[in-house]
Amino acid sequence: MLKQIWLVPALPLAGFVVSLFAGKRLGRYAGWLASALVVAAFGVATAIFLDLASLPDTNRLVVRRLYEWIAVGGFHVAVDLRVDPLSMTMALVVTGVGAVIHVYSIGYMRGDPRYGRFFAYMNLFVFFMLTLVLAENFLLLYLGWEGVGLCSYLLIGFWHERPAAASAAKKAFVVTRIGDTFMLIGIALTFLRLGSLDFNQVLSASVCRSNGFCPPTSQPPGVFTVIALLLFAGAIGKSAQVPLHVWLPDAMEGPTPVSALIHAATMVTAGVYLVARTHVFFENSGVALTVVLVVGLITAIYAATVALAQDDFKRVLAWSTISQLGFMFLALGLRAYWSAVFLLVTHAFYKALLFLSAGSVMHALDGETDLKRMGGLRRTMPLTAVVCSIGALALAGIPPFAGFFSKDDVLAAANQTGHVLAWVIALAAAFFSALYMARLVFLAFFGEDRTERRAHESQPVMTVPLVLLAIGAAFGGFLGANETRGLLQTFLAPVLGRVPEPTQGLSGHTLAGISVGVAALAIVVGWLVYGSGRIDWVALRVRLSSLHRFLARGWYVDDAYGAVLVSPGKAGSAFLAYVVDARVVDGAVNATGRLVRWLASVGRRVQTGFVRNYALAIFLGALALLVYVGFRV
């Protein structure tokens, strides 16, 4: 089955094509078709995964060439698909979570006039994401990268009649573009310096051993730093890290399944995948690793504080995603690549779950997302309340749910590699994470009923996916339970390196205890403030209003961008459009026209109509000719 890896991206692509052309005619069945194709892709991926796992440890790499794409001079790029542990893990996550979300969307998007097109875009997205993770060379990866960016734009702005959605889509595209440009430069540099874009050649030639020994390369010292940082810039954009994070909260204007699939589980994790895949570059350059670490850490704590002050259900989750991605990059920066991937997988489960529950709530409340207008929903939507709580607990890191194992892994890595300060800050971020999730759950599902409508539980086509994801969120942690001998870590070892035994810091159990304690403390605080009704949090907010506003506006980062970059940019564009284009360019063109006309009006006076003038001209010419001949002779 390994050879049929091409089926995995091909199935959703076929779905896209069919939905594009026959979407209207398929009507309701478009959703089922799209979901079925993704499920089929998941099935094929599973079979391939099993086949791969049956191969011996050191031999788990299959590259399947589809065709020669570009062959120009010394530049050869083929469409190659790579089957190895990391790519298969990612593929399974994408197709698995993707399939579940597709099924959910059948119910969520029912009644939408562009139903078919929605599923076309969703399938296209899955295709591009799979291309991204299965690519064997940088160019194909970049193709997938740009493709998912495109689909993100299309899907965020799916309801493009709403100006907020349209501008959010544009913002997402533009901001990620900034990162993508740097990434492209990085890819070009890779080709220039290392001579090839194929992972097989590039990533092994620059391999550092896991004990830190890097072979002396023929490259000047800074090359890997530059390449790594450029690629990381692309990751910053796509994975919404500081400073290119501003698009993700606005992207919540899109339909909720889109938020779940693209902006929680898959697309935003592309950056993490990229760094994990090219970690040898980062290993060769200590600076790059440090940068990754710092960026991840800052993002984690920053986004967590902002999430605390959000009133919109989905925005809490958006900022939470940013923060969790920060954790993943923190792990990458700590050289704990397997932890990052593990967190990625578990995060996919519980974040998708949380988003889908949000969708469930919104569906029931006619699109309401304001937490202040929810409350007591556990009475009317018990199932949603339960699964959402499971997701929240998982995110907070309470055992035995998935988040405990994965987040704990990251915190342990911080502590046990000696980065104590990072560990402390990460713990604080974990505290806030638990706190805002507790706040979310208590405000939405507990307490008195502040809703304006009567809520109801969702239809089965939406609740079944929720349950499936809840199972994943609940038990997914056992995939990597023990950090050195967990299933996932062992499986990924050929690609990401063996997990070293901890040599310093606190012991694993102590660390686990601290993490759980912090999380539990946060939940208790959340219960006290938001759930029990004993503390008037509204009044508290009023008293701390400037702090609250500071947090709620994302520490005014977006506003700063607006003032420093966007407004001058718009002014510049206006200048270019109305002055340079209208006056200078158009003026030049019009002036050319006028010049021609003027020349013609002068020139036409030659045609006097008088024969004698013409005769004079002829004679003058003849005379000139005579003179010329005379002088030559």
Next chain:
Amino acid sequence: MRTPIAYFLVVSAALFTIGSVGVLVRKNALVIFMSVELQLNAVNLALVAFSRMHGALDGQVLAFFSMVVAAAEVVVGLAIIVSVYRRRQSANVDDVNLLKW
């Protein structure tokens, strides 16, 4: 013969020039045509003079042909002038200026 050939050529040049000026200055179509005939004559004179200089009769033959062609040309040209006159009731060359811009 005592007169150098160059003298005949000078006469020819003078006649030719006078004919050219006549073409450019006069307004009556017929007089212009007559000036053209004058030019042709001048050329014929030059041809015969050269024929004498070289001692061969080819120049004279050429002059002969020139005369024949001039005759044909006069016929056609006068026919044109007559038909233009019928249209515009004027033999003034400045009156046929419809190709003016």
Next chain:
Amino acid sequence: MAADWIVFWVCAPISIGSAIAMLLQRNAVHAALFLVINLFTVAVLYLVLGAPFLFAVQIIVYAGAIMVLFLFVIMLLGVDREESLVERLRGQRTIAILLGLGVVGEIVFAIRAGLGFATRAPGGFEAANGGGNPQALGRLLFRTYFLPFEVTSILLIIAAVAAMVLARRRVRPDPLPEHRVPGPVEPPEPPEPAASLEPREEEPVG
């Protein structure tokens, strides 16, 4: 004094003088008559140059036929029309005269460069004129230049046909203004207005 010297110095000035006079006449008939004088003198110059046949042809064809044709047409077009002396085209006269001076200067320069003015007069023509000038011309014409000869005959026929076509009357004649008949029958194409057209002041070329 050689005969040709005297004849030349009599005929050349007359020739040039009559040409200038033709230029300056306001009446077309007078101009034609001066041209006839010029043609006669040029014919004499042919004779001096040893081309008696051309002398005869010039008088018979040019002066006799062509100029007569000219006079007929002048008669048709109005014998007593005087050409106005006002020059409407700015600069035309001055440039024309300058041009004339330029052309003559150029040709004289060319003659001087090519021939020089003090060449001895050329020798006789007797060898070429063997058997008489017309006979020699005939030999040349019907042997070496036979094709052009035939072509010119075709040319003459074409010219005759062309003249007939160009000058024929239409089926419905354009009535001259003074002959227009007032009545129900209107001419289909009224003629253009007559010499009331004034040539406008225009920039000449150059």
